[in-house]
Amino acid sequence: MPGVLSVVGTPIGNLEDASPRVRRVLGEADAVLCEDTRVTGRLMSAFGISARLERCDENVMDARIAGVLERVAAGERVAFVSDAGMPGVSDPGQRLVDAALDAGLPVEVIPGPSAVTCALVASGLASEHFFFEGFLPRKRGAQLARLAELALVPGTLVVYESPRRVAETLANVAEAMPRRRAALVRELTKLHEEVVRGEAAELAELIAARDELRGECVIVISAPTEEELAARRAAAAGSERTLAEEIAAGLEAGEPKSALAKRLAKSFSLPRAEVYDAVVAAASA
Structure with missing residues (x-):
């Protein structure tokens, strides 16, 4: 039987906001994935929990996903936390949850505070x-x-x-x-x-x-x-600019290419990779 990926919301300041379920799930986990082992280590110590902590932040997330899914498929309970608050909200944990669901693996969300x-x-x-x-x-x-x-x-x-x-x-x-x-x-x-x-x-x-x-x-x-x-x-309808014009304006303003592509992909409802290629081409022209 597969295990489960537990996405655990942790306190954003006051430790009393951690529910009994949060403490139980973290205590039962075979491993706790976190942004910073020092930050989460202090939290576990305050809860009196001895847990195996593993770094899984923005810089290593993509490289870790396959291994995490293998462990869940093998029957482990793997908990995922951010430094504070609800993982997956403005957080790279979203990619881990997405991959687990695509793989047909169980995912549970343990509610917690959110800023x-x-x-x-x-x-x-x-x-x-x-x-x-x-x-x-x-x-x-x-x-x-x-x-x-x-x-x-x-x-x-x-x-x-x-x-x-x-x-x-x-x-x-x-x-x-x-x-x-x-x-x-x-x-x-x-x-x-x-x-x-x-x-x-x-x-x-x-x-x-x-x-x-x-x-x-x-x-x-x-x-x-x-x-x-x-x-x-x-006003927007009367002065709407094309994607090329928006790219030119963003580059002229000194906006980083990746940030510009992300913003315009949202605005024009286009794939980010497609917009990024257009930004790079415009910057090189």
Whole structure:
């Protein structure tokens, strides 16, 4: 009989958020795959669990998948965790789950905290419809281009950001989406958890004036009004650029080729490899 791949959500700050099922599954696992064995080792120690930890992060994931599937097929329970939160959400673990399901192997998800939903609720902004972006491009030009695309999403936006870049990102949000309300949520579930709300521009000024922030940050941006959405759609229809024009603009702005291909593949609903080839060709021309 095959074993099982257990995708385990772990605490994002407060260890009391780990359910009895999380602790049991981690304790029963033949091996625990993780991003950083030191981080997960501290978690296991806090739970009083002695586990075989194996590194399985973005850099080695593709090389490890086949071996992991063989072990599950042979009857092992293999647990997969990220450093914190729900694996597979803005996380390379998605590729492992996809491969296991394609191979017809059992996959179970052990629910746990997620910064996406926690921040969305903590922001107090409407959550009937929302879109999780993950991390935005780092360079200003590429980030503003992506924010312009996201401005057309008819729902609340959730973005991850590092404390070092959050003030600059909020300023870009204010430029791309004037008069939108936003919330900065940081240190979720920890002692110094904080939610700061306001219009994007005033929030950007407030955060820029503060001392350096600590802790991972989540930015939540309110949904557009019907009037704003209609105006943006009309403007986009009147100034729509071709893929070649978008590639040229992105390269001129200094956007990395891989990031540009990923962004435009989303925008034009095209295979990423196809767009990347077009980007490389344009860059070499």
